[in-house]
Amino acid sequence: MNLTYSTEQQRFRMEVRQWLADNVPRQKLASYDTKEGFEQHRAWERKLSEARLSMVMWPQEFGGRGCDLTEWLIFEEEYYGADAPMRVNQNGQLLLGSTLLDFGTEQQKAHFLPRMAASDDMWAQAWSEPNAGSDMANISSKAVREGDFYIVNGQKTWSTRATFADWAFGLFRSEPGSKRHHGLSFLMVPLDAEGVTIRPIKALNGKDAFAEIFFDNVKVPVKHRIGDEGKGWQVAMATAGFERGLLLRSPARFQQTARKLVQLYRSHKASADRNPAIGVAVSKCWSDAQAYALSAYNTVGRLNRGEKIGAESSINKIIWSELDLAIHQTAMDILGASSELLASAPLATERAYWLEGFLFAQAGPIYAGANEIQRNIIAERMLGLPKS
Ligand SMILES: Cc1cc2nc3c(=O)[nH]c(=O)nc-3n(C[C@H](O)[C@H](O)[C@H](O)COP(=O)(O)OP(=O)(O)OC[C@H]3O[C@@H](n4cnc5c(N)ncnc54)[C@H](O)[C@@H]3O)c2cc1C
Numbered sequence: 376m377n378l379t380y381s382t383e384q385q386r387f388r389m390e391v392r393q394w395l396a397d398n399v400p401r402q403k404l405a406s407y408d409t410k411e412g413f414e415q416h417r418a419w420e421r422k423l424s425e426a427r428l429s430m431v432m433w434p435q436e437f438g439g440r441g442c443d444l445t446e447w448l449i450f451e452e453e454y455y456g457a458d459a460p461m462r463v464n465q466n467g468q469l470l471l472g473s474t475l476l477d478f479g480t481e482q483q484k485a486h487f488l489p490r491m492a493a494s495d496d497m498w499a500q501a502w503s504e505p506n507a508g509s510d511m512a513n514i515s516s517k518a519v520r521e522g523d524f525y526i527v528n529g530q531k532t533w534s535t536r537a538t539f540a541d542w543a544f545g546l547f548r549s550e551p552g553s554k555r556h557h558g559l560s561f562l563m564v565p566l567d568a569e570g571v572t573i574r575p576i577k578a579l580n581g582k583d584a585f586a587e588i589f590f591d592n593v594k595v596p597v598k599h600r601i602g603d604e605g606k607g608w609q610v611a612m613a614t615a616g617f618e619r620g621l622l623l624r625s626p627a628r629f630q631q632t633a634r635k636l637v638q639l640y641r642s643h644k645a646s647a648d649r650n651p652a653i654g655v656a657v658s659k660c661w662s663d664a665q666a667y668a669l670s671a672y673n674t675v676g677r678l679n680r681g682e683k684i685g686a687e688s689s690i691n692k693i694i695w696s697e698l699d700l701a702i703h704q705t706a707m708d709i710l711g712a713s714s715e716l717l718a719s720a721p722l723a724t725e726r727a728y729w730l731e732g733f734l735f736a737q738a739g740p741i742y743a744g745a746n747e748i749q750r751n752i753i754a755e756r757m758l759g760l761p762k763s
Contacts, residue, residue, distance in 0.1 A: 408580065416463040509747075538573055542563055562595055571591075632732070
């Protein structure tokens with residue numbers, strides 16, 4: 376691992392820093408779990424894309440800058456360091472986008488990637504079903520082939536921001552009678568298609584952050600399938616790897632939250648120091664965020680040399696989700712009982728930021744594959760332990 380930056384990388388960092396200083400909205404955008412906030416974020420991400428900064432790693436022809444993973448880490452450090460808005464199109468750009476680059480046809484890439492980079496299309500993930508959460512191979516939603524179309528029926532659930540998104544991607548059983556991970560196809564479905572019904576689900580923060588999606592004889596063109604018919608599981612596993620691994624949660628996100636935690640501790644030092652454990656917890660959160668960043672550089676160095684990370688992405692998922700919990704729990708401990716003030720309370724101020732983050736952090740060990748499942752993967756595939 377070489378931790379020095381090249382002149383070109385430093386120039387890139389300075390360019391991004393300047394652009395963000397000139398363009399990050401001064402006023403906080405509304406929550407992207409509301410229709411109004413979702414559209415504000417879309418507009419912001421469109422602006423990012425006009426500077427070719429929405430997906431810096433993608434090739435130029437798809438709206439990116441052809442950056443490597445080190446430059447992506449640099450971009451993320453600057454993005455979070457500038458306190459720029461959370462990005463709402465990451466499910467599309469980071470997960471489906473990466474999947475399309477690896478498995479999509481040339482026509483799919485040319486059509487979908489530039490629209491995704493520009494946030495013309497916003498994407499939701501549609502994997503989970505009422506009986507297929509951790510056990511994703513239990514998917515029962517069907518896609519029956521009729522000529523150039525699939526007729527899709529079934530139900531998906533917990534689909535983040537599907538209430539506001541334009542498209543969803545997920546797995547559907549396309550081979551009648553097939554079992555488990557066989558006979559599934561990976562499809563992209565427009566959410567305004569006839570036969571699609573979206574029913575919002577409220578998250579812990581009280582907003583319509585998720586939705587159930589019902590498919591009732593929805594016609595999906597075969598050209599919207601990624602990968603071979605019946606071989607969607609392999610494609611989906613690559614998407615899941617992007618989610619658990621580096622891409623969805625870059626270390627810069629946690630470094631920035633840890634920096635804010637240190638500031639919070641300093642501004643409440645007199646009361647926080649009544650419990651010496653708090654100072655220790657703050658130091659640990661800060662150091663763990665730095666350690667995660669260093670481990671990410673190590674991983675990037677290995678990927679740049681052509682190595683693969685495979686099941687190790689499960690370790691990553693556990694690290695970032697537990698770190699997020701620890702940072703927010705420590706902030707709540709610093710703020711004491713007042714940490715529970717809702718954003719609408721006159722005295723809430725910065726507390727609302729921490730409460731919102733604390734509530735969302737509870738979900739980290741669940742989404743992107745529950746941590747218990749990640750521990751199973753580590754035990755079986757990395758440590759070679761028996762299944763039972
Ligand atoms: C904030 C958030 C966003 C989400 N966004 C999306 C989205 O956009 N699209 C989407 O499709 N889904 C989404 N999900 C759903 C998420 O993927 C599922 O909640 C997750 O996969 C767990 O499935 P489940 O809820 O059905 O729980 P279950 O699978 O029923 O698990 C319940 C508990 O049992 C444990 N468990 C289950 N099986 C095992 C096992 N074999 N060994 C040990 N423990 C086990 C689990 O770890 C968990 O603690 C989201 C969830 C959250 C919280």
